[in-house]
Amino acid sequence: MGGACSRKRDHQDDVDDFQRGFSRRYSKSGSSKWLATSFTRPVMDIQPDTRNGPSLMDLCIRKICKDINKFKKFSMLPRDISQQIINELVYSGCLTDVSFEGFRDCALQDLYLGECPGVNDSWMDVISSQGSSLLSLDLSGSDVTDNGLIYLQDCKSLQALNFNDCDHISDHGLEHISGLSSLTNLSFRRNSAITAHGISAFASLINLTKLDLEKCPGIHGGLVHLQGLTKLESLNIKWCNSIDDADMKPLSGLTNLKCLQICCSKVTDFGITYLKGLHNLSLLNLEGCPVTAACLDSLAALDGLLYLNLSRCDLTDEGCEKFSRFENLKVINLGFNDITDAFLVHLKGLTNLESLNLDSCKIGDEGLVNLTGLQHLKSLELSDTVVGSGGLRHLSGLINLESINLSFTAVTDSGLRKLSGLLSLKSLNLDTRQITDSGLAALTSLTGLTHLDLFGARITDSGTTYLRSFKDLKSLEICGGGLTDVGIKNIKDLSSLTLLNLSQNCNLTDKTLELISGLTGLISLNVSNSRITNSGLKHLKMLKNLKSLTLESCKVTANEIRKLQMTDLPNLVNFRPGGK
Template identity: 55%
Template structure:
């Protein structure tokens, strides 16, 4: 089908919790996540505070100092809160350099968050460590700091939060410093190959630790035994740690205050899950990609405080799904790529608090939707790549709480869409592969709150686009692979001035039609792959009318 119509399905449930890898079958042409982040501050944004609110006098002073930072040798005589404000301004504006950092020596700053700064290395750590007992939080993620630099923090004994994700030069030798930082409550060292079981011995001294993130630390197998006494732990992330197995799970059985546990993409099996039965406060459990079967649902069923459960790509079948019925507090449930059918859906009938349900890549069909038709709090439902057809849509029509609906399946047609017009609260609708025609588009116009829409089945013409020109809340629109669309479609789209992302790849749009896009001043991403548009004309449009456009893909 070509790159522009491929799919990548990334879902997220329960805040930042239930992330999973996308299906290998499909991959979206581009992620929209980066579009949700604000653009770098412009000079006009600085003047009004970036959000339409006038900045305080102190904020204005901090910005002026940032502009003239070379004139200042030391801020140590200023009150700590003012020094902190100036420091934050330099960091947020990406203006902090080693030379300007020196001015903050001995300033008793409490928070030094350099996770996005370029050039951070051991020589920076001398000034950082000069904050002494005042320093409470430090983030040097992605830096070139080594074990030697980390060891300079020995006097910062009141540190509560420390993050050094992606610090490739920190190993067990540097980790030994942590034994002096017993006040730590939050520690994150994601994606570190240098930390092993030996280095983890130090963790036993961190008796106040509440949050520990060891994601993608592949050499810590056997080291979890050293955290078994950290009874204050509330959150533990050991996602993608490669060799973590059932034997490692024994060490977790006594962490009775654990609320959030991420075990995804490890070698944990049903036997390992049995060690978790005593974790009665567990609220969030991520088992995506683990070697667990429906037999593990018996152990999981006793975790009655669970509100988020991710079983993506686990060998969960219908047998055992009845155990899900005891998890009455569940709000987010991911069953994507599990081996369940309509029969396994019975266990979901009583989960009345469910807000997010992902059934994509399962063998659930229209009949199975009967069991979720009464879930009146359901807001997000993913039925992509299932066996659900038009006949199942009337079972969804009463779930008026739905805001996000994925119907990425060839069996869905205009008939099914016509059954959903009661779902007027929808903000996200994915009909990527659905066989929707212009007639079906006339029903989509009923969803006045839509913010994102994907209709890429190839059957839409310009007349169909006319039906959605009144959906003024749209920020993301993907109508790629509808090869009949012409410049006329751009004329209808021109009124959707809230658009941030537009994909019309694989259409008959030409250079001449680009003029219709000039009113879309908020547009940041424009994809017109395999169309009649040239890169030269797109760049002209970008320079002349679309100042926020930062991602373009011409034909």
């Protein structure tokens, strides 16, 4: 339980992060899409399993946590019990410096203290008392300083350390962890105080397999200290904008690297030549780097490459015929490049391709004919292209498609009929003003849909009747302004919903909250820019799983939401009211 889960994270996390990328849009006013970056706590790592109801042990643990101030010491308990108690305290947000003192000498294996309020150097003595039992520690977002890291010298068995967003740690502090030779995972994301000199402390961490230095702008020249870390499999130096070609040379000998993320750096085609010997590399993220099609010669040597991100690079149609050599690729992101329909012919032979991102490229209907043979394709991103209804006929045979994004395209209602046979579709984004009720009617055969984005589509109350076909929907966004309370009657029985965004529908009233009060699985709810008032909040009392509530530009005050949070919605961690 608890932090033990964090030690099981592996290459799949890098793949998931890669496929999400950072080009998704969060700018839509009132949209709940901001949630994708709001929840910084990996709650699932420490959340109790409640699928089968609480066990007797769970009930005991919760009782202890409720009465935590009555207990002074837990070291006499079995370690697994103490671990469950502290996990529950963290999950419930009840862990304090006083209650933490009770866990001195408990021989805990995992401490996730990331984002816990008040964590600073005074907590480090209790952490140190866990000694060689401690295997993973997360102090992300804490106020721990360089001096606090001295205490970790007693925790010789540490395997995973997370210091993301720790603003008070600098090169001096890194010296104190240089002796932790058992470390396999180390993360210092978003630290502007670490420099190339500080990276020298990592040279002795010979068992490191995963190192994350994302958004550490001062590390240029420091990668030379990683040359001896031959077990390293994953290196994340995204958004380290000082990194350039010279920093790539020390990586040329890290032949066990499987994942390398260097997006938004100064690395050019020349720098990529240093990577030609990394035959185990399966994931390479070059998003935002000033590379051109000339780098494809070097990349073609990477016979293990499965995931390639060249979004926001300097690609044009010229020279891209070399893409035909990447037959093993499963995922390729080419978004925001100056490529046209002529480019797509070079993808015809990539029959293993499962995910293709062409966001904001100059792709139209004619080029899509080159995708007809990609029978393994599961995900297709065509947002902000000039694809229209005519081009969708080329997609009708891609029977394994699970996700397609057609937002901000020229697709109309008539084109959607060509998608009606894609019965494997789970996620469909139709955020475009041309889509109306008629288009939604054409999709009723897609009963497996779990995510449907109609953010800007012109759906009315009449059109919501077609939503009844999508019984498995987990995420629904309808924000085109055409709904009233009448239309919500066709949404209230979609019991699988966890995210519901109805913002921008200015005619919705408190009746809407009453109607959806039975959607007890909801985690995120957005009804911004509507006529919701404080009086309607009482209907939300049954939504015990709600973590995010957005009611911007409504007649709702923060104080009333806080009252509801205290009495009925204990899991609510983010809310945006309409007033103070």
